[in-house]
Amino acid sequence: MKWAEVAIEAEARKTDLVAACFYDAGATGVVLEDLPDGRVTVRAYLPDDDELDGRLAAFRAGIEELAAADGFDAAACPVTVQHVQDSDWENNWKAYFHTQRIGKHFVIQPTWETYTPLAGDVVLRLDPESAFGTGTHPTTAMCLRALESMVRGGETVFDVGTGSGVLAIAAAKLGAGRVVAKDYARASAEVAAKNVAENGVGDVVETGVSDLLATFDGKAELIVANIIADIIIRLFDELDEHLAPHGRLLASGIIDERVKDVTEAAVAHGFVLEDMYTDTGWAAMVLKRVSE
Numbered sequence: 001m002k003w004a005e006v007a008i009e010a011e012a013r014k015t016d017l018v019a020a021c022f023y024d025a026g027a028t029g030v031v032l033e034d035l036p037d038g039r040v041t042v043r044a045y046l047p048d049d050d051e052l053d054g055r056l057a058a059f060r061a062g063i064e065e066l067a068a069a070d071g072f073d074a075a076a077c078p079v080t081v082q083h084v085q086d087s088d089w090e091n092n093w094k095a096y097f098h099t100q101r102i103g104k105h106f107v108i109q110p111t112w113e114t115y116t117p118l119a120g121d122v123v124l125r126l127d128p129e130s131a132f133g134t135g136t137h138p139t140t141a142m143c144l145r146a147l148e149s150m151v152r153g154g155e156t157v158f159d160v161g162t163g164s165g166v167l168a169i170a171a172a173k174l175g176a177g178r179v180v181a182k183d184y185a186r187a188s189a190e191v192a193a194k195n196v197a198e199n200g201v202g203d204v205v206e207t208g209v210s211d212l213l214a215t216f217d218g219k220a221e222l223i224v225a226n227i228i229a230d231i232i233i234r235l236f237d238e239l240d241e242h243l244a245p246h247g248r249l250l251a252s253g254i255i256d257e258r259v260k261d262v263t264e265a266a267v268a269h270g271f272v273l274e275d276m277y278t279d280t281g282w283a284a285m286v287l288k289r290v291s292e
Contacts, residue, residue, distance in 0.1 A: 002048035005082045006059065009039050012281045013257035014070070016228035018042045021062030023184075025055045032137060034280060048083055056081065097128070100136050103145040106170060108136060111198060122173050125198050128164040128191065139252045142277040142284035143167050143226050146250055150286070151176050155221040158242065160212055160235065165192030165205070167224050172201035180220070182210035212238055219244040225251050226284075229258035236269040248274065252284035259283050 006027075010018045012034075019030045019042060027044035034040055046055050060079060067074035099109045109115045111127040147167065151157065153175035159168040161183055168181030181196070183189045186209050193207040210216060212235055213223075221244050225232055232251045239249065249271070254262055256278070263273060266287050275286040 003045045003084050004048045004052055004056075005043060005045055005084055006056065007041055007043040007080045007082075008063070008077050009035065009041050010077050011072075012038060012040050013255050014066070014072070015040050015042060015255055016230060016253065016258060017066050017070070018063070019228050020230055021059055021066060024062055025059035026051075032139075038281075045084075097136070102136070102141045103148050105148060106144050108166070122170070124166055124169050124173070126164055126166055126169075126195055127198070128195075138279035138282045139226055139254075139284065140166060142279055142282065143224060143250060143252050144170055146275075146277060146284060146286060147171055147174060147224075150222060150248065150250065153177075156180075156218065156244070158213065158216055158220040158223045160210075160216075160223060160225040161227040161231070162192045162207070163188050163226070165195040165207065167226060168192065168205050168207075169196060169199045169201055171222075171224070172196075172204040173199070176204065176222075179205040180208075180216055181205055182208045182215060184209070184211055213242045214238075216242055218242070219247070221247045223247065223249050225249065225253075227251075227253045229254045229262050232262055233265040236265050236271070239269065247288075249287040250284065251287060252277075252282070254283045254285065256281050256283055259285070 008018060022030050022044040027046060031043040032040055046052060064074050097110050099113050099115050101107050105120055105122045107121050107123045109123050109125050111125050117123050147170050151171050151174040154177040156178045157171040157176045159181040162168050162181035165181050168179045172179050181192055189207055189209045196202050196205045196207055208215060219242055223243055225235055270290050271287040272290050273285055274288045277284040
């Protein structure tokens with residue numbers, strides 16, 4: 001199958017909005033590459049089929065709308081498109097994704113590399129395929145570090161927008177009793193299921209498709225959402241039904257400039273900021289209810 005690699009450079013504070021434009025155009029995920037000048041390259045892959053022109057038009061229209069609303073020059077953010085084969089895409093990913101240690105115990109190991117675990121290592125074997133969740137981007141790495149202290153064993157964890165399933169697998173390997181990991185994109189949910197099986201945690205982790213928490217059953221002590229600020233703000237409307245008393249929301253994928261917006265939405269829904277992790281312009285927020 002052929003794919004179109006679509007990329008655009010933008011200010012870091014616009015990253016989540018540009019990502020939303022990609023999702024609206026049908027992308028199942030985005031790649032973020034920090035540039036030396038403080039800007040970010042946002043990249044996604046779209047099927048190179050009869051619908052590509054329409055998807056590209058929708059993406060460009062979204063960028064134009066964003067530019068008009070936010071007061072920046074869309075012409076200064078040109079969109080580039082390259083056509084690649086499946087094998088090209090796979091090899092490009094493998095060239096940049098290598099075994100990496102994150103936090104105190106986690107080791108992210110691509111399935112095509114070998115690694116001999118050390119004492120205390122929690123190894124997460126991943127092939128992100130089209131889901132792009134390598135676990136090494138600051139937004140995911142912060143979640144992994146937070147999970148090391150938040151998962152104490154036996155709890156229920158919901159992973160919203162699971163991508164490759166890396167955070168769900170991490171929670172399971174830390175001892176969570178039940179993990180539900182779902183994504184809006186069916187392709188990502190399928191990738192997550194493969195990675196769950198690869199890591200031998202299929203008895204703990206359930207995967208599937210969901211628009212935010214729509215198809216999640218029950219309540220969780222911990223809900224993880226590594227998405228973008230605008231979608232996290234939408235998520236607050238669904239927490240009453242799915243977050244257990246004394247539960248916590250771990251929200252990531254938030255650029256520094258949007259922390260204020262997420263905090264305001266949290267306060268409006270009765271939450272306060274309990275803890276926050278920051279890394280190279282990104283933030284992960286641990287939120288709890290005011291009454292707890």
